[in-house]
Amino acid sequence: MDKDETTGRDMTTQQFMGMLPHARALGMRLTLQGGGKARIEMDYDARFVGDPETGVIHGGAISALMDTCCGAAAMSHPAATGRTATIDLRIDYMRPATPGQTIRAEAECYHITRSVAFVRARAMDDDADLPVATATGAFTVEGT
Amino acid sequence: MPRPGPEPVQVVKQRRDAALKALVDGVPYIAFLGVEFDRRGDELTALMRYDEKLIGNPLLPALHGGATAAFLEITAIIGLSWSMLWEEIESGRRDPETLTRGHLPRLPKTIDFTVDYLRSGLPRDAYARAQVNRSGRRYASVHVEAWQDNRARPFAQATGHFLMPRRDGG
Numbered sequence: 001m002d003k004d005e006t007t008g009r010d011m012t013t014q015q016f017m018g019m020l021p022h023a024r025a026l027g028m029r030l031t032l033q034g035g036g037k038a039r040i041e042m043d044y045d046a047r048f049v050g051d052p053e054t055g056v057i058h059g060g061a062i063s064a065l066m067d068t069c070c071g072a073a074a075m076s077h078p079a080a081t082g083r084t085a086t087i088d089l090r091i092d093y094m095r096p097a098t099p100g101q102t103i104r105a106e107a108e109c110y111h112i113t114r115s116v117a118f119v120r121a122r123a124m125d126d127d128a129d130l131p132v133a134t135a136t137g138a139f140t141v142e143g144t
Numbered sequence: 145m146p147r148p149g150p151e152p153v154q155v156v157k158q159r160r161d162a163a164l165k166a167l168v169d170g171v172p173y174i175a176f177l178g179v180e181f182d183r184r185g186d187e188l189t190a191l192m193r194y195d196e197k198l199i200g201n202p203l204l205p206a207l208h209g210g211a212t213a214a215f216l217e218i219t220a221i222i223g224l225s226w227s228m229l230w231e232e233i234e235s236g237r238r239d240p241e242t243l244t245r246g247h248l249p250r251l252p253k254t255i256d257f258t259v260d261y262l263r264s265g266l267p268r269d270a271y272a273r274a275q276v277n278r279s280g281r282r283y284a285s286v287h288v289e290a291w292q293d294n295r296a297r298p299f300a301q302a303t304g305h306f307l308m309p310r311r312d313g314g
Contacts, residue, residue, distance in 0.1 A: 022208035025197035049172040050221075051251055058173035059254040060217045064210025071209070083201070086209040090258040 023068045026061060030072060036080075036109035038072035040065060043102050055099035059133075063091055065105045066121050066135040073107035074117035074139040080109075081141055084117065089137035097132045101125040107135075117141050159240050163233050164188075166243035167225055171218075171251075177211065179218050186230050190219040190272040199267065207265030212290065215272060216302040217257055220286040223274030224252050224306060250309030252284060257304040265299050266292050282308055 020028075023040075026048070032039035042065050050058025067089055074084045097103055107121035117139040122131045160183065168174055168181055177198070182189045192198070192215045200208030229249055232238035243249075272290035279285075284306045289298045 021197050021199040022211050047172050047176045052170045060173060060214025063213035067210040086261045088260050092256045093254050
C-alpha cells in the first residue's frame with residue numbers, strides 16, 4: 001500500500017479491501033483513501049462483460065466499483081465514525097467503457113451529518129476527460 | 145377446414161427455454177455472479193445463489209451493495225430483453241433456432257439505475273423480479289425488487305431507464 005496517500009486511521013487500505021470479498025473478486029485496488037476521498041481501480045476482465053457483441057463491461061460491475069469507492073470515501077471522512085452502509089445509489093451511464101481498459105473510480109464525500117454521508121463519484125477509462133459514468137449516493141454514518 | 149390442434153407442451157417449453165438460455169448464457173457477467181433465471185410462462189424470477197465472493201462486510205456478514213446492484217440490473221436487462229424476445233418468438237417473427245452466438249438480440253443499454261437499499265442482504269440465496277413499467281420504441285422504464293426469505297420484505301429495489309436496441313427493419 002501507498003502510505004503517503006492514505007490516512008492510516010485505524011485500517012490500512014490493504015485491510016479495507018481484504019475485508020470486502022466481493023471487491024477482491026472483482027480485482028479492485030484502492031489506490032487513494034483519506035479526507036473523504038477515495039480512488040479505486042478495476043482492470044478489464046472478460047468475465048465482467050455485459051454485452052457479448054461489443055465486449056463492454058456490464059453496468060453491474062461499474063455499480064460495484066462505484067458503491068465500493070463511495071463507501072471508502074464516506075468512511076475516510078474525518079467526521080465519519082467507522083462502518084457505513086449504502087442507503088441509495090444512482091448511477092448515470094454516459095458512454096460504454098472501452099473494452100480492454102482499466103476503469104478508475106474517484107469518489108468524494110462532499111457533505112456529512114451525524115447520520116448521513118453524501119457522496120458523488122466518477123468512473124473513467126483511459127480518456128479521463130469523458131467519464132464513463134457518474135454516481136451520487138447517500139450512506140449511513142454508524143455509531144455515536 | 146379443421147383447425148390445427150395446439151402444439152405439444154414439450155415443443156412449446158423447449159422453444160421458450162432454449163431462447164431464454166441463449167439470452168442468459170450470452171452474458172459472461174451473469175455467470176460470474178452465479179445468477180440463474182426460473183421461467184413460469186412469460187414470468188421470470190432471477191436467483192442469485194449465495195457465494196462467499198458476494199459478501200461486502202464479513203463481520204455482519206452482509207451481501208456487498210455492488211453485488212446487489214448488479215443482481216438488480218441483470219434482472220432488469222434480462223426481464224426487458226425477454227419481454228421483447230417473447231413477443232418475437234411467440235408471433236413466429238423469430239426462430240429460436242437462430243439464437244446462437246453472434247445472432248443474439250441486441251441488449252438494451254442502461255441510461256441510469258437507482259438502487260434503494262432497504263435492509264442488509266443476508267448471506268443466503270436472493271431472488272428478484274423485474275416489472276417493465278413502460279417500454280417504448282426508444283426508451284424503457286423498469287422496476288426491480290429483490291428479496292430473500294420473505295417475498296413481502298424486499299431487501300433492495302431499483303428503477304432503471306434503458307435505451308432500447310434498434311429493431312430489424314425499424
